[in-house]
Amino acid sequence: MSDMPNAARGNTDVSMLAALPFSQACENNREPILSVLRELLTDSKRVLEIGSGTGQHSVYFAPRLPHVSWQTSDVPANHAAIHAWQQQYPADNVQPPLVLDLTSLDDIRAVTARPYDAVFTANTLHIVSWDLVLRLLGVAASVLPADGLLIVYGPFNEHGDYTSAGNRQFDAALQARGMGSAIRDIETVTVAAGQMQLSLIDRYAMPANNQLLVFQKQPDTL
């Protein structure tokens, strides 16, 4: 029998997890996301995750993508959770979180000092304000080489409209927070990304009315 922890094997032991900060959404979406990451990250070696949250995605994906070094990052308030998950489910290729609060230019400078060949972020673009969405895109554009991928998972609107009644309700709740949170339009994000040399090259319809968007860094032009 494998000595891999249950969550790392894909069969979460609920009693072991009781003490850890927990996201049910991560449990639900990790396998559909992983199946796309397996396709997209075949040639990647260093992945930066922005907004790692509880850290659940990192400890699930890293052992299943053993050829990549998975670098987590988030605001300091989430680091205890990420450390806890990484201690519970250690993997050689998952890195403890970098401090990355997109409101901090110092954090951005420190994180963008290292190169990555892919950037992954899940469920962040509708949480942070639009200004910080632009900063997140800027971080990706800055750390990626030509052809590097930015992979963005979450709910999106299409052509200015909701893709489901559930997303409409969710967006109302987000906007009621008054912090600039909102479901973004794919087209608006695509235009903003394009201005930073990140071209939308693919998109995957995901369960529960989510999308996975794939942007590729374009080479510098003279």
Ligand SMILES: C[S@@+](CC[C@H](N)C(=O)[O-])C[C@H]1O[C@@H](n2cnc3c(N)ncnc32)[C@H](O)[C@@H]1O
């Ligand atoms: C809904 S959670 C998603 C977490 C995780 N990626 C997931 O899919 O479960 C939103 C994430 O955005 C992060 N976030 C919010 N404000 C941020 C900021 N100013 N800078 C960086 N990350 C931020 C939160 O800390 C949190 O990890």
